[in-house]
Amino acid sequence: MREIKYVEAVNEALMEEMENDTGVFIIGEEVSCAGGAFRATEGLFEKFGPERVRDAPISESGFTGLAVGAAMAGLRPVAEIMYLDFITTAMDQVINQAAKVSFMSGNRIKAPLVIRAPYGIGTREAAQHSQSLEAWFAHTPGLKVVMPSTPYDAKGLLKTSIRDDSPVIFLENRILYFKKGPVPREEYLIPLGQADIKRKGKDITVVALSNMVPKALEAAGMLSEEIEMEVIDPRTLVPLDIETIAGSLKKTGRLLVLHEAPERCGFGAEIVRQVSEQAFDYLDAPPKVLGGLNVPIPFSPVLEDACVPSAEDVADAVKKIIPR
Amino acid sequence: MKKETMPEALRIMYRIRLFEEHAKKMHKENLLAGNFMGALHTYIGEEAIAAGVSMLLNKDDYVFSTHRGHGHFIAKGGSIKKMLAELMGKEAGCSSGRGGSMHLFDTEINFMGGNGIVGAGLPLATGAAYRAKYLKTKQVSVCYFGDGAASQGTFHESLNLASLWKLPVIFVCENNCYAVNTPVSETICIKDVAQRASGYGMPGEAVDGNSLSDVYTAAEKAVARARDGAGPSLLECKTYRIDPHCMVAGDMRKKEEIDKWKERDPIKLSEKWILNEGIAGPDDLRKIREEVAEEIKEAEQFALSAPLPDRKKFREEAMDIDGSKGALK
Numbered sequence: 001m002r003e004i005k006y007v008e009a010v011n012e013a014l015m016e017e018m019e020n021d022t023g024v025f026i027i028g029e030e031v032s033c034a035g036g037a038f039r040a041t042e043g044l045f046e047k048f049g050p051e052r053v054r055d056a057p058i059s060e061s062g063f064t065g066l067a068v069g070a071a072m073a074g075l076r077p078v079a080e081i082m083y084l085d086f087i088t089t090a091m092d093q094v095i096n097q098a099a100k101v102s103f104m105s106g107n108r109i110k111a112p113l114v115i116r117a118p119y120g121i122g123t124r125e126a127a128q129h130s131q132s133l134e135a136w137f138a139h140t141p142g143l144k145v146v147m148p149s150t151p152y153d154a155k156g157l158l159k160t161s162i163r164d165d166s167p168v169i170f171l172e173n174r175i176l177y178f179k180k181g182p183v184p185r186e187e188y189l190i191p192l193g194q195a196d197i198k199r200k201g202k203d204i205t206v207v208a209l210s211n212m213v214p215k216a217l218e219a220a221g222m223l224s225e226e227i228e229m230e231v232i233d234p235r236t237l238v239p240l241d242i243e244t245i246a247g248s249l250k251k252t253g254r255l256l257v258l259h260e261a262p263e264r265c266g267f268g269a270e271i272v273r274q275v276s277e278q279a280f281d282y283l284d285a286p287p288k289v290l291g292g293l294n295v296p297i298p299f300s301p302v303l304e305d306a307c308v309p310s311a312e313d314v315a316d317a318v319k320k321i322i323p324r
Numbered sequence: 325m326k327k328e329t330m331p332e333a334l335r336i337m338y339r340i341r342l343f344e345e346h347a348k349k350m351h352k353e354n355l356l357a358g359n360f361m362g363a364l365h366t367y368i369g370e371e372a373i374a375a376g377v378s379m380l381l382n383k384d385d386y387v388f389s390t391h392r393g394h395g396h397f398i399a400k401g402g403s404i405k406k407m408l409a410e411l412m413g414k415e416a417g418c419s420s421g422r423g424g425s426m427h428l429f430d431t432e433i434n435f436m437g438g439n440g441i442v443g444a445g446l447p448l449a450t451g452a453a454y455r456a457k458y459l460k461t462k463q464v465s466v467c468y469f470g471d472g473a474a475s476q477g478t479f480h481e482s483l484n485l486a487s488l489w490k491l492p493v494i495f496v497c498e499n500n501c502y503a504v505n506t507p508v509s510e511t512i513c514i515k516d517v518a519q520r521a522s523g524y525g526m527p528g529e530a531v532d533g534n535s536l537s538d539v540y541t542a543a544e545k546a547v548a549r550a551r552d553g554a555g556p557s558l559l560e561c562k563t564y565r566i567d568p569h570c571m572v573a574g575d576m577r578k579k580e581e582i583d584k585w586k587e588r589d590p591i592k593l594s595e596k597w598i599l600n601e602g603i604a605g606p607d608d609l610r611k612i613r614e615e616v617a618e619e620i621k622e623a624e625q626f627a628l629s630a631p632l633p634d635r636k637k638f639r640e641e642a643m644d645i646d647g648s649k650g651a652l653k
């Protein structure tokens with residue numbers, strides 16, 4: 001199968017959905033000729049023109065709200081926030097408006113929009129350009145939250161997200177953007193709420209989010225002679241496929257959850273809660289979350305790299321959970 | 325503007341220019357060596373603004389900066405040693421290596437930080453002005469922001485609040501014609517950002533931001549008004565960013581346009597003015613430039629030899645950043 005970059009997979013999904021449905025349009029900063037800060041929307045302006053690929057001023061609250069309103073009125077906007085961190089300036093429109101309008105209207109009005117946002121740590125851009133904020137959105141009823149780790153997943157999930165009638169927060173990892181992976185030429189969709197087992201194993205279930213997936217797989221390779229790690233990527237946090245995780249625990253009895261966001265009130269805590277409540281009997285050891293440090297992200301590379309778990313840290317954590 | 329202060333303003337402009345030339349070189353070398361050091365937003369071509377405004381400020385006046393803050397920092401009197409160390413992620417940096425180029429701080433001169441969020445500085449500067457009025461300190465608060473930031477809600481809300489409560493703040497819009505690659509004509513429907521001032525009941529003036537004396541003259545009025553307790557002003561300085569947005573993003577501007585603006589280099593314009601007026605001679609200017617070059621060398625030595633932050637200590641401290649310990653006792 002051909003291999004393309006994650007960011008190219010995002011681009012293809014947008015292209016196909018814009019072809020499929022004339023109600024789909026894109027709005028964001030420099031999304032037209034420049035193709036967005038990371039070229040995810042490259043070529044779309046040339047094909048679909050300025051009405052459907054709309055450059056907005058630096059007015060996140062305004063253009064995100066506009067996207068919500070356009071969705072309420074029947075279009076299917078895809079808003080791009082240049083860096084996820086900047087969504088903070090549009091939070092009323094996301095949390096009080098988009099997330100709630102369907103419920104508050106007794107389901108009379110829907111807000112079928114996607115908010116795409118590159119995010120993540122590792123580019124030496126410091127505290128206001130490096131955050132992993134997925135837990136905020138997962139904590140807000142009314143939003144779906146998608147966090148793909150591979151080009152294949154990014155494409156299939158983005159297409160489904162655009163067709164979904166709920167507001168979807170679609171989080172694209174900046175480090176993964178430029179990694180390649182197999183993506184078929186034929187059209188496919190991936191349903192929201194379906195985890196993917198990225199590596200089979202019998203000794204421990206490692207649930208990893210986004211950029212922690214490749215690190216978990218690397219750790220699995222490092223330990224493969226002694227330990228068989230099962231690596232699960234939930235792919236969507238809301239809805240969450242807890243069955244696949246519980247099914248794996250039935251076999252392994254041990255759980256490690258990985259994310260780059262700070263551990264405190266992170267999404268790992270939610271997975272551990274659900275497992276503790278629903279699959280406690282499967283556990284042979286205390287479940288563990290390994291996440292980011294509880295700090296704003298520093299600029300200095302030596303410190304930035306100390307903020308999130310590496311593949312070695314994952315391997316160490318796995319070894320601690322499994323008795324020798 | 326007093327003639328004898330011109331060479332000192334020019335010294336500040338040299339300091340900004342030479343500092344950034346050095347920072348650019350360092351950033352590029354790092355990139356080539358595979359060490360990506362984030363974004364570096366240079367101020368080259370816009371130096372007259374910070375230099376002109378800062379000539380009117382006292383050490384304890386507040387400055388709120390942007391992502392493009394090296395020039396604001398230097399003009400306010402910040403240490404280039406500490407700023408260079410910051411850009412290298414050193415513990416001796418002005419933000420202890422935690423902030424980097426976009427987050428410069430210096431409390432000794434009330435330099436209240438760069439900002440990674442476009443438009444975020446306006447309410448903050450309004451808040452510092454609130455304190456100055458509250459305690460009747462006679463300080464003023466300066467907020468620099470770009471043409472792009474004028475499209476943020478914070479711009480509109482802050483101007484209204486500051487005007488409503490007659491706060492001593494000077495909103496300095498650095499209109500460099502672009503926000504990244506978006507020309508200002510595609511983000512606002514009026515000719516000058518300064519026109520917006522009237523909607524909030526404050527004076528607004530658009531000036532040639534590449535002219536040191538024009539910036540100075542306009543800022544003088546705005547600072548005096550703020551100090552007198554008459555309230556805020558909006559000062560728009562028309563200028564141009566010579567470098568690409570941040571050294572790592574693509575540049576879609578026309579070369580002819582960039583070249584045209586290079587001819588209006590604020591440093592060249594100031595030099596010419598000083599020489600024409602007979603305030604100083606070519607040798608004097610050369611000497612100032614050499615002294616500044618020497619300062620940059622010293623800063624480089626300082627920053628290079630400064631130690632990196634300690635990873636282990638940082639991780640330990642992080643466990644208790646807000647009083648919640650990491651583990652059960």
Ligand SMILES: Cc1ncc(C[n+]2csc(CCOP(=O)(O)OP(=O)(O)O)c2C)c(N)n1
Nearest residue numbers: 086392440441442470471472473502503504
């Ligand atoms: C809220 C927010 N949106 C977007 C960005 C990304 N961004 C950084 S600088 C910039 C352009 C800013 O333009 P302007 O205000 O004119 O300042 P300039 O860079 O021209 O000095 C953009 C879009 C950001 N940092 N913060």
Ligand SMILES: [Mg+2]
Nearest residue numbers: 470471502503
């Ligand atoms: Mg600008």
